[in-house]
Amino acid sequence: MKLNIKDRLVIIVGPSTTGKSTLARKIKREFNYSSTIISYDEMTKKNNKKSSQKTDDELFRTQLLEQISDAINNESNELIILDSTNYDAEELFSTLYTVRTWLNYRDGITLIKMDLPLELHEEYIQKRFGNKSSDYYPDILQQRDHYTSLEGSLNNSYDILTNNEFIIENPEGLKIKFKMTGKNI
Numbered sequence: 001m002k003l004n005i006k007d008r009l010v011i012i013v014g015p016s017t018t019g020k021s022t023l024a025r026k027i028k029r030e031f032n033y034s035s036t037i038i039s040y041d042e043m044t045k046k047n048n049k050k051s052s053q054k055t056d057d058e059l060f061r062t063q064l065l066e067q068i069s070d071a072i073n074n075e076s077n078e079l080i081i082l083d084s085t086n087y088d089a090e091e092l093f094s095t096l097y098t099v100r101t102w103l104n105y106r107d108g109i110t111l112i113k114m115d116l117p118l119e120l121h122e123e124y125i126q127k128r129f130g131n132k133s134s135d136y137y138p139d140i141l142q143q144r145d146h147y148t149s150l151e152g153s154l155n156n157s158y159d160i161l162t163n164n165e166f167i168i169e170n171p172e173g174l175k176i177k178f179k180m181t182g183k184n185i
Contacts, residue, residue: 002175007108013086014114015143017124019171024083035079038067087147089156096161108163115167
């Protein structure tokens with residue numbers, strides 16, 4: 001499959017362990033220009049180090065939007081990649097809507113939805129967690145079930161807020177082309 005990125009902001013969504021972070025790093029590496037990755041996982045790790053309590057959702061969302069705002073306002077960032085779980089339809093809509101309205105972002109947004117077949121997803125889980133896979137599997141399966149349901153972001157369209165949407169079933173061997181203004185890579 002070929003992924004054509006035309007927009008400055010790329011948002012990658014899907015349940016845990018579907019290759020979002022790997023794809024984000026691959027996009028950044030192949031872009032060859034100034035870019036940044038905003039990662040839910042990294043933000044969560046940082047917040048958990050500061051507090052043993054579960055991160056307050058509203059505080060986390062505020063921090064996320066501040067990072068997105070900083071990245072957008074930094075003109076040296078020619079590409080911004082948001083590596084996000086956002087498997088819930090309302091949560092993703094809220095993020096996109098806030099970026100468009102509160103941050104007044106008018107440039108293009110490419111949305112990439114990860115949709116691995118169950119067997120491949122299980123393989124990724126095993127690779128990441130090894131013999132502890134069974135500890136994480138129920139939570140990840142619950143995320144996956146929600147993501148693919150009517151309330152999940154996979155089966156909902158966000159075309160009024162995004163410019164391009166892609167569904168990736170297997171990120172391995174994915175060809176990435178950049179067709180941004182002034183750049184054809």
